[in-house]
Amino acid sequence: xxxxxxxxxxxxxxxxxxxxxxxxxxxxxxxxxxxxxxxxxxxxxxxxxxxxxxxxxxxxxxxxxxxxxxxxxxxxxxxxxxxxxxxxxxxxxxxxxxxxxxxxxxxxxxxxxxxxxxxxxxxxxxxxxxxxxxxxxxxxxxxxxxxxxxxxxxxxxxxxxxxxxxxxxxxxxxxxxxxxxxxxxxxxxxxxxxxxxxxxxxxxxxxxxxxxxxxxxxxxxxxxxxxxxxxxxxxxxxxxxxxxxxxxxxxxxxxxxxxxxxxxxxxxxxxxxxxxxxxxxxxxxxxxxxxxxxxxxxxxxxxxxxxxxxxxxxxxxxxxxxxxxxxxxxxxxxxxxxxxxxxxxxxxxxxxxxxxxxxxxxxxxxxxxxxxxxxx
Amino acid sequence: xxxxxxxxxxxxxxxxxxxxxxxxxxxxxxxxxxxxxxxxxxxxxxxxxxxxxxxxxxxxxxxxxxxxxxxxxxxxxxxxxxxxxxxxxxxxxxxxxxxxxxxxxxxxxxxxxxxxxxxxxxxxxxxxxxxxxxxxxxxxxxxxxxxxxxxxxxxxxxxxxxxxxxxxxxxxxxxxxxxxxxx
Numbered sequence: 001x002x003x004x005x006x007x008x009x010x011x012x013x014x015x016x017x018x019x020x021x022x023x024x025x026x027x028x029x030x031x032x033x034x035x036x037x038x039x040x041x042x043x044x045x046x047x048x049x050x051x052x053x054x055x056x057x058x059x060x061x062x063x064x065x066x067x068x069x070x071x072x073x074x075x076x077x078x079x080x081x082x083x084x085x086x087x088x089x090x091x092x093x094x095x096x097x098x099x100x101x102x103x104x105x106x107x108x109x110x111x112x113x114x115x116x117x118x119x120x121x122x123x124x125x126x127x128x129x130x131x132x133x134x135x136x137x138x139x140x141x142x143x144x145x146x147x148x149x150x151x152x153x154x155x156x157x158x159x160x161x162x163x164x165x166x167x168x169x170x171x172x173x174x175x176x177x178x179x180x181x182x183x184x185x186x187x188x189x190x191x192x193x194x195x196x197x198x199x200x201x202x203x204x205x206x207x208x209x210x211x212x213x214x215x216x217x218x219x220x221x222x223x224x225x226x227x228x229x230x231x232x233x234x235x236x237x238x239x240x241x242x243x244x245x246x247x248x249x250x251x252x253x254x255x256x257x258x259x260x261x262x263x264x265x266x267x268x269x270x271x272x273x274x275x276x277x278x279x280x281x282x283x284x285x286x287x288x289x290x291x292x293x294x295x296x297x298x299x300x301x302x303x304x305x306x307x308x309x310x311x312x313x314x315x316x317x318x319x320x321x322x323x324x325x326x327x328x329x330x331x332x333x334x335x336x337x338x339x340x341x342x343x344x345x346x347x348x349x350x351x352x353x354x355x356x357x358x359x360x361x362x363x364x365x366x367x368x369x370x371x372x373x374x375x376x
Numbered sequence: 377x378x379x380x381x382x383x384x385x386x387x388x389x390x391x392x393x394x395x396x397x398x399x400x401x402x403x404x405x406x407x408x409x410x411x412x413x414x415x416x417x418x419x420x421x422x423x424x425x426x427x428x429x430x431x432x433x434x435x436x437x438x439x440x441x442x443x444x445x446x447x448x449x450x451x452x453x454x455x456x457x458x459x460x461x462x463x464x465x466x467x468x469x470x471x472x473x474x475x476x477x478x479x480x481x482x483x484x485x486x487x488x489x490x491x492x493x494x495x496x497x498x499x500x501x502x503x504x505x506x507x508x509x510x511x512x513x514x515x516x517x518x519x520x521x522x523x524x525x526x527x528x529x530x531x532x533x534x535x536x537x538x539x540x541x542x543x544x545x546x547x548x549x550x551x552x553x554x555x556x557x558x559x
Contacts, residue, residue: 008401174442179398
């Protein structure tokens with residue numbers, strides 16, 4: 001019997017494979033359903049590759065430890081679900097301002113509060129963008145398939161390292177817990193990006209050097225002296241009250257993402273060339289949507305799917321362009337309208353129709369197909 | 377949708393329904409040549425409560441990972457049978473544990489009733505092996521994976537000390553299902 005090289009992996013196990021592939025060598029976390037398998041996997045695998053795993057006393061300490069490890073030079077990961085993601089928000093903002101590369105996985109379960117621990121949701125889409133206070137840059141990637149959780153976790157680390165910022169991997173319980181055959185890529189098959197190293201003399205080094213859009217981050221303890229704080233800071237990292245300096249820095253941390261949206265955006269298009277009605281959705285709901293779109297095509301309806309793998313920064317341009325070509329954009333999501341609002345903001349001509357479900361059950365292909373038929 | 381073969385394993389938490397689903401998915405996709413997607417749903421409790429695992433098997437890429445039109449369902453408790461049998465398609469198969477499921481639901485599907493847990497207890501001395509017995513029965517009843525593929529998948533997933541027990545459990549399942557099919 002032919003035996004292929006694939007393994008049947010759970011979504012969360014694929015996340016572990018992706019993190020290790022990307023070179024992650026530090027994990028700090030506090031277990032929470034439905035993300036716990038990531039912590040379990042990292043606790044087994046990290047020590048084998050010389051990495052460190054630590055279970056902290058809570059979610060706040062976990063992200064704080066991951067930030068510390070990243071400042072010391074290690075690619076760091078923490079994973080959680082809604083309630084834990086709420087707790088991590090303060091430190092997430094800290095990492096945005098202090099410009100610390102970091103990957104935070106949020107496996108979305110039903111909320112608010114403790115909600116429905118074993119049921120799926122997509123209700124943290126806005127929390128990923130606005131959960132922490134202040135204007136801040138956010139990159140969030142949104143895989144739909146188990147194989148894609150692996151590759152998108154690698155991409156999340158690459159973006160974090162390149163842009164010196166926390167990156168969120170956002171997927172729902174369904175794909176976190178489901179299993180599919182996965183091929184572990186060979187070394188070199190996927191790009192792996194490492195942060196830029198400081199090469200200048202220690203006296204000339206500034207972690208927030210204004211001459212750069214993104215200054216190199218020297219590992220703490222490597223001989224470069226600098227300060228790390230959540231206060232607005234000067235180029236050497238020490239706090240400042242200088243309005244010019246504060247403005248410069250606040251605008252720069254936004255600009256370093258905005259200027260590179262083309263590179264950060266990633267969309268998959270299915271049957272959009274001649275589509276008259278389009279579906280826009282992500283995560284496991286995009287799987288239902290693809291099924292529904294295929295069924296619609298079989299029935300002679302010109303339906304298509306726009307699936308963002310980067311939800312933040314929001315794919316404004318792709319949605320705007322799509323809205324000029326189709327009659328309607330259907331937005332199924334396991335929440336009460338978070339993405340629908342964004343699509344409405346970007347849509348120039350097309351009708352925007354949300355499909356929402358918050359009962360802990362997936363949006364089915366039949367639900368989406370019904371709406372496609374009404375708006376064809 | 378006709379190319380999707382959907383199997384649902386249902387029972388109560390702790391009966392190994394999710395493991396059975398994983399093994400079936402591996403038999404199809406790792407030790408066989410098909411695509412498979414396995415998903416599950418369970419309550420917040422780690423033991424008890426209705427629990428189900430689903431496996432979609434197809435020659436095509438699998439988008440929607442949940443069952444909608446079930447070709448074969450296993451029910452190891454009355455609660456799970458009542459709660460989950462509604463999606464079995466016309467002409468599908470419902471396999472129930474005869475001692476646990478006394479009230480057989482009505483529907484246009486074939487029902488096979490057999491004391492799976494009892495057989496695991498009496499013939500193998502381990503009720504815990506009932507899920508593997510059921511995998512043998514489903515393999516025999518559906519033919520969706522080969523005997524060889526399911527055996528390799530089972531043996532790769534169980535602890536080394538229990539290889540023999542699980543091999544016997546699987547064979548017991550094949551044999552009993554063969555007898556049921558003759559009736």
